[in-house]
Amino acid sequence: MAQVLPAERDLRRVIGDGESVPDGEVDGLDESDFLELYRSLVLLRTYDERSVVFHRQGRIGTYAIFWNHEAMQAGAVHALADEDWIFPSYRESAIGLLRGIPAATILQWWRGHPTGWWNPADYNVASICVPIATHVPHAAGLAWGKKLRGENACSIVFFGDGATSEGAFHEGANFAAVMGAPLILFCNNNQWAISTPLEAQTRAETLADKAVGYGMPGVRVDGADVLAVYEATREAVERARAGDGPTFIEAVTYRAAPHATADDPSAYIDAERVEQEKRNECVGRYERYLRRLGVLTDELDQQIRGEAADAMRAGIAAAEAEAPADPGLVFEHAYVQPPPELARDRAELRRVLGGNEG
């Protein structure tokens, strides 16, 4: 069994500040990797900013904003192979974009339209999990199951700082450790659970410390540093594939936006801190890094941003072009072999709706 004690304290960082803090390096990344990461970041950022606008325009429903969380999502996914599974929470609703799920599909999820739900097996991206931490055991089970089958795939589960208080988090983490499951427990520590600050959630000095209790490594990384996230996740994936079991990654960031469009954080947020975080947000940091490296030109940047904007324009257009969902879909897919009562209910609904329902 690998040595796991103690958990890390300092945040791993790669990207410097262009002044006193020098840039670091990540082995094995070439220019196309750098740009792919940037494309992912810009796509997620564009998705998020457009979604907030779409919400204001009444074109999507309640939406969980992930502004300044993009580096955690893009950095981690870049470290995975396609056969690895992703278990997102609502905060990572658009992470499937990085696996080829169309923007329209995810927009439809937030529009409450059935075409917003996908078959996880098509993308190795599980359904968006709304009840906090309840998907951690699922990811542990998937990883364990792959191991039992002798397959090489691992899984990664995304959850928040608040989620670490839930029983399901504990049970999933412990199972993964005991079974030696190839799992990456990726904690987005944005320091808030709606209005509840981290210090009301735990008295542990760091969330990474929790890993020690499960007998797995606890890694701490700057969640707004996409390269540090990538590198930490890659290391965890290597451990998982080598049969050394799960890793807990605490990615530290700060929620610089409301919890969701329905939330008014003015009652609890530290406005000054939010402004400070906004100045240091993750996409801009990486953009400046790439420019220092000479990898990103204005022209290329415009092209990448243009592509993302086009994808969103096409996405919302496709979503809005979709016909309204048939009410009869209420009865679809509740069972593989539906009990006959459901057909009777469906007939009743059709009768009451006056035959307008298919």
Next chain:
Amino acid sequence: MAVATRELTLVEAVNDCLHHELERDDSVLVMGEDVGRAGGVFRATAGLRDRFGPDRCIDTPLAEAGILGTAVGLCMAGWRPVVEMQYDAFSYPCLDQLITHVGRYHWRTKGGMEFPITIRMPYGGGVRAPELHDDSPETYYVHTPGIKVAIPSTAADAKGLLAAAIRDPDPVVIFEPKLHYRTLRGEVPEGDHVVPLGEARIVREGDDVTLVAYGSMVPLCEGAIDALDGEASVELLDIRSLKPLDEDALLAAAAKTGRVAIVQEAPRVCGFGAELAAILAEKAILDLQAPVLRVTGYDVPYPYWTIEDAYMPSVERVVDAVRRLLAF
């Protein structure tokens, strides 16, 4: 003597009650996710932390089983916890504690200890929300021995039933119809206002058909009666308290018309409507002139919100049930 009243929304009435009960009894405390600093995601607990301090209005860790489990211990230490579950479906992690302990502990102490926990939560659909913000889980709770359950449908009852729950020596669960938190307003008595558990309320009087409902289905039924526009004279009974149940009121309302439809938002199989129908079958069979009908949510996962209206009992489905009863 005239009681002073104020016009409040349903959620304001809940808030008013909590202020009053915390003032009245200093062993009452409120706990839950985001209830303190933010005053609750629906603002049901707004102002409590400022007025009563962070030890009586507590932002807990994000852990529903922990919230309800520690409430059991808090009772043992002499407190009367009022716990908030942030949403209906997010209460499910607490069911373990509810079933294995909250409903049994008084019995286990052979009556020696009381567990006056109040669990309150917003419930129900129609709010165009993402998955699991829409459930009607009352059956899981009411099915649990040792637990009482009430569901208000007016602002005044939201205050009065919650006050009764807080003062009750047993664990009581209050489901608050979130669809109507801000849209339903009404006159609410100021100060002390208790609606005893176990008393149903006749909302409308009528002679042809009886509708039996609770929570957000009560305003829906009123809409259906209005839509019938005199086509039938309809009695509407708001059950209000599922356990204890006002059986006399149920049987009287059934006997009055002999034709009963029960309306519930939760899925049908083994829902509370099935219990009401069973009581009518046992005790009102000679008064009935038609089969007891149920209008319910369907037995499927609560659907995507663009088609949730097809799932929810609607004015059309209630009107349809009334007509079927009349035609029988």
